Amino acid sequence: MLFVRPSRLADLDALEHMARTAQPVLHSLPHDRRALEARVALSEDSFRAEVDFPGEEFYLFVLEDAATGKLLGTASIVAAAGYSEPFYAFRNDALIHASRELHVSRKIHALTMSHELTGKSRLAGFYIDPSLRGDAAAHLMSRARMMYIAANRKRFTPEVFSLLLGVTDDAGVSPFWEAVGRKFFGRNFADIEVESGGRSRTFIAEVMPSYPVYVPLLPEAAQRVLGEPDEKALLAYDIHQEEGFETDRYVDIFDAGPVLTAQIDRAACVARNENRVVHEAAAAAQGPTYLVASNREGRFRCVLADLSVDRASGAVLPAAVREALGVQDGDTVRCVPLHQATQNEYSGEAQ
Amino acid sequence: MIVVRVVQTGDVDALVALAHETGPGLTTFKPDRDALAARVERARRTMEGNAAPHEAGYFFVMEDTATGDVAGVCGIEAAVGLEQPFYNYRVSTVVHASQDLGIWTKMRALNISHDLTGYAEVCSLFLSPRYRTSGVGGLLSRSRFMFIAQFPERFPQRICAELRGHFDANGSSPFWRAVGSHFYQIDFNAADYLSSHGRKAFLAELMPRYPVYVDLLPEEAQACVGLTHSDTIPARRMLEAEGLRYENHVDIFDAGPVLECHIADLRTVRESVVVPVEIGAPRVHHDGQRALVSNTSLTDFRVGVAPGAPEEGVFRLSADDAAALDVRAGDTVRVLPLKSKQG
Numbered sequence: 001m002l003f004v005r006p007s008r009l010a011d012l013d014a015l016e017h018m019a020r021t022a023q024p025v026l027h028s029l030p031h032d033r034r035a036l037e038a039r040v041a042l043s044e045d046s047f048r049a050e051v052d053f054p055g056e057e058f059y060l061f062v063l064e065d066a067a068t069g070k071l072l073g074t075a076s077i078v079a080a081a082g083y084s085e086p087f088y089a090f091r092n093d094a095l096i097h098a099s100r101e102l103h104v105s106r107k108i109h110a111l112t113m114s115h116e117l118t119g120k121s122r123l124a125g126f127y128i129d130p131s132l133r134g135d136a137a138a139h140l141m142s143r144a145r146m147m148y149i150a151a152n153r154k155r156f157t158p159e160v161f162s163l164l165l166g167v168t169d170d171a172g173v174s175p176f177w178e179a180v181g182r183k184f185f186g187r188n189f190a191d192i193e194v195e196s197g198g199r200s201r202t203f204i205a206e207v208m209p210s211y212p213v214y215v216p217l218l219p220e221a222a223q224r225v226l227g228e229p230d231e232k233a234l235l236a237y238d239i240h241q242e243e244g245f246e247t248d249r250y251v252d253i254f255d256a257g258p259v260l261t262a263q264i265d266r267a268a269c270v271a272r273n274e275n276r277v278v279h280e281a282a283a284a285a286q287g288p289t290y291l292v293a294s295n296r297e298g299r300f301r302c303v304l305a306d307l308s309v310d311r312a313s314g315a316v317l318p319a320a321v322r323e324a325l326g327v328q329d330g331d332t333v334r335c336v337p338l339h340q341a342t343q344n345e346y347s348g349e350a351q
Numbered sequence: 352m353i354v355v356r357v358v359q360t361g362d363v364d365a366l367v368a369l370a371h372e373t374g375p376g377l378t379t380f381k382p383d384r385d386a387l388a389a390r391v392e393r394a395r396r397t398m399e400g401n402a403a404p405h406e407a408g409y410f411f412v413m414e415d416t417a418t419g420d421v422a423g424v425c426g427i428e429a430a431v432g433l434e435q436p437f438y439n440y441r442v443s444t445v446v447h448a449s450q451d452l453g454i455w456t457k458m459r460a461l462n463i464s465h466d467l468t469g470y471a472e473v474c475s476l477f478l479s480p481r482y483r484t485s486g487v488g489g490l491l492s493r494s495r496f497m498f499i500a501q502f503p504e505r506f507p508q509r510i511c512a513e514l515r516g517h518f519d520a521n522g523s524s525p526f527w528r529a530v531g532s533h534f535y536q537i538d539f540n541a542a543d544y545l546s547s548h549g550r551k552a553f554l555a556e557l558m559p560r561y562p563v564y565v566d567l568l569p570e571e572a573q574a575c576v577g578l579t580h581s582d583t584i585p586a587r588r589m590l591e592a593e594g595l596r597y598e599n600h601v602d603i604f605d606a607g608p609v610l611e612c613h614i615a616d617l618r619t620v621r622e623s624v625v626v627p628v629e630i631g632a633p634r635v636h637h638d639g640q641r642a643l644v645s646n647t648s649l650t651d652f653r654v655g656v657a658p659g660a661p662e663e664g665v666f667r668l669s670a671d672d673a674a675a676l677d678v679r680a681g682d683t684v685r686v687l688p689l690k691s692k693q694g
Contacts, residue, residue, distance in 0.1 A: 104536040
């Protein structure tokens, strides 16, 4: 039985291991133990704090195996990206170059350094132990954050975003970095990733292009990967899509990976949420898999459980699930179908 | 004697014939009778002081006085960009540095500029292949500086010359392929034709509005910035010997260099002298010395290369050369002694 919960200082050893193992690096989890400890402490404070609007809070979650107590994953939410420093992304603008005399018109894309995402809540620091089989754990780890956001709206902005890994080749070389970042930094992508610690450091203003970068003037290889997730991020991409995230006109300044954004109101965690009353049962119900979350007295928990599609039947949960969620008969839990119904209203229409 | 002189209305037929020798590439000198007649007329109005500042332009022809053959042309625009904008890229330097990361990088960026607005421009030089022998091209090019030296009040403070950029073995511009083709959406020759015929509206509509980072372009395109077409290298050397320099302005289509300088710094302006003429055979001890010699008339300005050097404040011309330059004993001439090998 896997469940997601806020991290605590006792998790430090496991977190340190994950931080060192994760590839590519997790900027939200420093390798240095003391810095990591500070992050975990900040997270604990953040979960405890009374918050009226998003600020410097940082929420760190872990995926725990209830049977062994082992931690198998982590993910986080930054309440306001670039809280104290601007958060940088490239905005991909379309410029129309048209001439009436020549009867020509073309859309020319240009990448402009933008601070537009600064202050928005950001999903970050996703990591899953590679030993876990199947996609369910990844879905749970990733989307539990949205379940938390749905239950704690004041703590986050109405729009949240997530930066996915851009394309790199087998040698870890990013074609976009080679064409753009390298010219400004004069260094390898991997070195800068480790040194820089994120996308909200002031050195970016010093080093990255202050003028827009015309896309058609870049080498083909760089143009091709613009806004494309790396193979390693395809699962994450699918998970975000399932939640209702969409690609926007932003891409990462280093590897041109896509920035995905979602309006919380329209995301699955809110739009498809059903509050259900817990019923005790010996066995799990028959039905589709749901994300089930409880947030009793700030003790957030999230699991995957099969529930009947009949909302009125409530959340029939066996003991192991109730225990992982910390709920009893009669408590209310948030339930969101893990997947969109396969038969949506468009699927039957002729193409 | 081969002389360069101010164009006359009667030269139009000869100009049309000469323009047939140009072939593709030189967009400002085509066998178009109306256009050439208009150009001659514009030069005439300029001479008479009846041309508005934006249209003032001088036009010269090279003539073999022995045969009357017109074998070359060249021009000076008095002030560019006063009606249609005069566009160039200014090649600027951008440094990115971070002390924290120990990073310091320098790159070039191309900025659309009108910096050269109001400059005079030497332009439209064409010499018939039949006359491409030693010294003739130099005479044709430098004749304009003799004119400017003689009539400085007719020109602004600065002057420029646009040189053709680098084209690859297939006759295509790598810079155009990497930059211009994406923005202008027509082929190079069409863009060049429109631009050189005063139809520049499309430039403003289509050109890059933001600076272009040179270092982000393909390497072959980077190499083009400020690089002269191989055929134009002799012209560049000539202009550089005259004192013009590449000052980080390049053409917006092929990234060929623009050379520029203050008119007061032109070698011809600084070193030429005005002296009276005497008629006679060249002095023996001037053997091998030659000079650019012009008369001082505006409407019948003529310049040619003659043997000799000024001596004791006088320049001695043969009777034939004096006739070719339309000067008589006692008239003054402007003389620029040529260094050996030059001419």
